[in-house]
Amino acid sequence: MVKRALMIAFHFPPQRGSSGIQRTLKFVQHLPGLGWEPLVLTAHPRAHADTEPDQMKDIASSVVVRRAFALDTARHLAWRGRYLGTMALPDRWVSWVLGAVPAGLAMIRRYRPQLIWSTYPIASAHLIGLALRRLTGLPWVADLRDPMIDASHPSGRLKRAIVGWIEAQTLAHCTRAVCTTPGAVRSYRARYPALPPERICLIENGYDEAAFAAASQETPPAPAAGPLVLLHSGIVYPSERDPRPLFGALAALRARGRITPATFRLVLRAPVHDDWLATLASEHGIDDIVTIAPALPYRAALAEMLGAGALLVLQASNCNDQVPAKLYEYLRAGRPVLALTDENGDTARTLRKLGIDTIGPLDDAEGIAQALERFLDLVAQGSAPLATDAMVRTQERGARTVQLGALFDAVLAEDSALRGARQAAKSSKAP
Structure with a gap:
């Protein structure tokens, strides 16, 4: 039948x-x-x-x-x-x-x-x-x-x-x-x-292995030099993914010389609220380290994840019972992940279960600055935690x-x- x-x-x-x-x-x-x-x-x-x-x-x-x-x-x-x-x-x-x-x-x-x-x-x-x-x-x-x-x-x-x-x-x-x-x-x-x-x-x-296999053919070679690209792929909601504390943290790190346009770039890919985000970046004086980028076809977006220096998750505490679907694709991309979220929510639990502890608050600029500094040091040393291939495959x-x-x-x-x-x-x- x-x-x-x-x-x-x-x-x-x-x-x-x-x-x-x-x-x-x-x-x-x-x-x-x-x-x-x-x-x-x-x-x-x-x-x-x-x-x-x-x-x-x-x-x-x-x-x-x-x-x-x-x-x-x-x-x-x-x-x-x-x-x-x-x-x-x-x-x-x-x-x-x-x-x-x-x-x-x-x-x-x-x-x-x-x-x-x-x-x-x-x-x-x-x-x-x-x-x-x-x-x-x-x-x-x-x-x-x-x-x-x-x-x-x-x-x-x-x-x-x-x-x-x-x-x-x-x-x-x-x-x-x-x-x-x-x-x-x-x-x-x-x-x-x-x-x-x-x-x-x-x-x-989860993520789709066939789509990643196709995307890997489109991934450009990593540049020999240049700023570390921290990529957020997807919508940046004003409430559930409020970027203002993050922008405040970036401004503070910029003022201390910890990051510069030559060493760091935040790319917000297809965030939807482009004009609002561009205005916020300008108000914080970080518009030269923040790029608001347009949407890409799906496989091209996956290829960008594969080639990024690091990947960013944003998730507020009012979404503690949710995990961004994009997270599973991040895990498959095999790049270091920084999660700005409530440590008691399901997003943080999912990452910790996979051995990833690069997690900071979303709503506290100083806490974000501390988490980001630690994360950047780990990435520079090549010691940022990643999920094992075996654990990633269970998310397919x-x-x-x-x-x-x-x-x-x-x-x-x-x-x-x-x-x-x-x-x-x-x-x-x-x-």
């Missing part, structure tokens, strides 16, 4: 700029080798603000992909740059629900999948999964990834209430909920104590997909047993 899974994901090629793309894309690539045929239900490309064809070739021609009607409220339904907030609840792509639910029903009727899978952080994806679960009765695996609700997110009473309702309904009706960090699992089990603990399980993020996305395939098999067996029990109960009542 062919086993099929309907996979609902907003983040999917040709979109560019979200680490969530890699999670779904690699699951789709690896699941067929585990006996599962993925059927992808995603949004029409018009809904994405930034697209590129680079990763379209990673989708096998045999994979069924349906791109349902979807609009971005902020770009398509705004008047003079403004729109009603209620038109973007639970998110700016809520119109996707209108296209995806009938499209999903059509796919279920045609291809007869055995289960449904949906993935966050676009809350409307779980709304679609919930609707299809209720309409068809198929088992549903909800890839929560990170907590949908925390102390500061989402903001706004109405949005928080709606996202909270979606979260509660998801946990109540899904067959399994999947998180990407141990902290998220603990958080959900504590908030929903009435649920059986096994309903909430862990499948972490193929291994994560093995976990997902095993979960799908368990859900399918459980559903078959339940159906059999119901049928037996009906037969026993028959005259």
Whole structure:
């Protein structure tokens, strides 16, 4: 019997700029080798603000992909740059629900999948999964990834209430909920104590070995001389990755002569908030050691990691139950990693478990300066801690997909047993 899974994901090629793309894309690539045929239900490309064809070739021609009607409220339904907030609840792509639910029903009727899978952080994806679960009765695996609700997110009473309702309904009706960090699992089990603990399980993020093998062909040779490049690849959020204490620390080290434009450069690749960051760097007098760089195609971004002098992680304490997906790619790149994060959070725990202790606070300029000075000394001496190859290989996305395939098999067996029990109960009542 062919086993099929309907996979609902907003983040999917040709979109560019979200680490969530890699999670779904690699699951789709690896699941067929585990006996599962993925059927992808995603949004029409018009809904994405930034697209590129680079990763379209990673989708096998045999994979069924349906791109349902979807609009971005902020770009398509705004008047003079403004729109009603209620038109973007639970998110700016809520119109996707209108296209995806009938499209999903059509796919279920045609291809007869055995289960449904949906993935966050676009809350409307779980709304679609919930609707299809209720309409068809198929088992549903909800890839929560990170907590949908925390102390500061989402903001706004109405949005928080709606996202909270979606979260509660998801946990109540899904067959399994999947998180990407141990902290998220603990958080959900504590908030929903009435649920059986096994309903909430862990499948972490990872890196893709094939993508790194291709990227290694593009990696330029390291320059013979020049400043050490400390690279942060990805979004720099004003709250969750506030760079102001870091910029303050860089300014202090610059004033003491510890770093200069000839010896050090911070590269912020595709940080999104370019103008704000450039202004901050100028205000701190470090615009000659901070580079705000544009986005790169995925493999070129990996090649840049492979060639960087060192790699930077930023993660605030309000994200202690999260680990940036980029961290796993950093580990595979094999370059020294400096993490500015809460030492009690999952990001720091993950690094320490792998033997990496180059960790400093994100919100304390002097603490950052001390951590950075130690880190620079270790890099210069060639003694910065790195994860072993054996430990890095355990983070590969193929291994994560093995976990997902095993979960799908368990859900399918459980559903078959339940159906059999119901049928037996009906037969026993028959005259």
